[in-house]
Amino acid sequence: GENVEQHPSTLSVQEGDSAVIKCTYSDSASNYFPWYKQELGKGPQLIIDIRSNVGEKKDQRIAVTLNKTAKHFSLHITETQPEDSAVYFCAASPEGEKLTFGTGTRLTIIP
Amino acid sequence: DTGVSQDPRHKITKRGQNVTFRCDPISEHNRLYWYRQTLGQGPEFLTYFQNEAQLEKSRLLSDRFSAERPKGSFSTLEIQRTEQGDSAMYLCASSFRQGRQYFGPGTRLTVT
Numbered sequence: 533g534e535n536v537e538q539h540p541s542t543l544s545v546q547e548g549d550s551a552v553i554k555c556t557y558s559d560s561a562s563n564y565f566p567w568y569k570q571e572l573g574k575g576p577q578l579i580i581d582i583r584s585n586v587g588e589k590k591d592q593r594i595a596v597t598l599n600k601t602a603k604h605f606s607l608h609i610t611e612t613q614p615e616d617s618a619v620y621f622c623a624a625s626p627e628g629e630k631l632t633f634g635t636g637t638r639l640t641i642i643p
Numbered sequence: 644d645t646g647v648s649q650d651p652r653h654k655i656t657k658r659g660q661n662v663t664f665r666c667d668p669i670s671e672h673n674r675l676y677w678y679r680q681t682l683g684q685g686p687e688f689l690t691y692f693q694n695e696a697q698l699e700k701s702r703l704l705s706d707r708f709s710a711e712r713p714k715g716s717f718s719t720l721e722i723q724r725t726e727q728g729d730s731a732m733y734l735c736a737s738s739f740r741q742g743r744q745y746f747g748p749g750t751r752l753t754v755t
Contacts (some may be wrong), residue, residue, distance in 0.1 A: 538685075566743065575647075575746035576686065607688055621685045630676065630699065631744060633685030 536624050538634025545612055546642050553607045553637045555622035562624040565598060565605045565629070570619045572620040575619075579620075586624070617641045645669060646647035647673040649735050655753045656725055665723045668737030669722045675718050676744060677710055679703065692718060725754045 535558040545551045552594035554627035557565075581591045582596045582605065589596050595608040605624075609616055619638050623631040648667045656662050673694050678686035687706070690700045694715040704710075707725075712718040722729055723737045732751050736744040 536685075568746070572733070573748075575748045578743055578745060581743060623685075629741075630688040630701075631678075631687070632692060636683070636685050 534562055534624055536622060536632050536634040538622050538636060538637060541635065542638045542640070544640045544642055547612055547614060550610055551609045551612055551616070551639055553575045553622070553639075555605050555607075555624075555634050557603050557605070557624040557632075559624070559626075560603070561626050562632075564619040565596070565626050566623050567594075567596060567607050567631075568621045568623065570621065570636075581607055614641050614643055621640060645710060646736075647735055647737050648747055649733075649747040649750050649751055652748060653751050653753075654678045655755065658725055658727060658754055660725055661721065661723045662752065663719055664733055664752075665717060665719050666735030666737075666747060667743060668735070669739075672737035672739050672745075674713065674738045674740065674744075675712055676736040676738070677718070677735040678736065679719050680749070681732055683731075686734055689720075724754075725752075725755050730754045 538555045566581035568575045569579045580596050581595050582598050593610045598605045619636045621636050622634045625631045645743045650665045675690040676691040688701050689704050690710050692712040695712050707723045710720045732749040734749045736746045738744045
C-alpha cells in the first residue's frame with residue numbers, strides 16, 4: 533500500500549517569512565495530493581490540492597509543487613501570519629480513493 | 644451550515660460498552676469516508692461508501708467495528724465491546740464522486 537513520509541515534524545518561522553513542508557510517497561499509482569490544515573480540536577481543512585498532470589499550483593500565499601519522477605511534493609507558505617499556526621498534513625491517493633496521510637507538521641509562526 | 648456534521652462531538656465510555664457515532668455528509672455528496680486519528684498522527688482510513696454500498700474496509704476495522712449508510716445519506720459507525728485502544732478522534736469526510744474530501748469536526752472517543 534501507499535506510504536507517505538512528511539518532514540519536518542515541527543517548524544517555527546518568524547512572521548512574514550516563508551515555510552516549506554515536504555512529503556514523499558511510495559505508490560506510483562497515486563495521482564492526487566491534497567494538503568490539510570488542522571487546528572486544535574477541529575477536523576482537517578482542505579487548503580490546496582494538486583493532481584499529477586500538473587507540476588505546480590498556487591493560491592494566494594500558498595503553493596504546492598509536485599515532482600512525479602522523484603515522488604516528492606511540497607507545500608510553500610509565503611508571508612506567514614500568526615493564523616497560519618496549525619498542524620499541516622499532506623496526503624496521497626489514486627484520485628477518488630482513500631487518502632493516505634503523512635504524520636503532520638506542527639507550524640508555529642513567531643510574532 | 645452546509646458542511647459535514649458529526650454527532651456526538653465527545654463521547655466517554657467504559658471499556659466493554661458499545662458506542663455509535665453519526666455522520667451527516669454535505670448534501671449531494673455520494674461518497675462518505677471514515678478515518679481514525681490518534682494523538683500526534685495523521686488520519687488513518689477505516690472505510691468508505693459510495694451511496695449505500697460499502698466499497699472498501701481497512702484491516703484496521705476489526706470485527707468489533709461496523710459501519711452503515713442505509714439510505715445513502717447519513718452514516719453510522721458502531722464500536723462494540725470498546726477497548727482502551729479505541730480511544731481516538733473518529734473523522735468523517737464526504738466527496739462528490741471522486742472529488743475533494745471535506746472533513747467534519749470529528750467525534751473524540753475516550754474509553755476508560
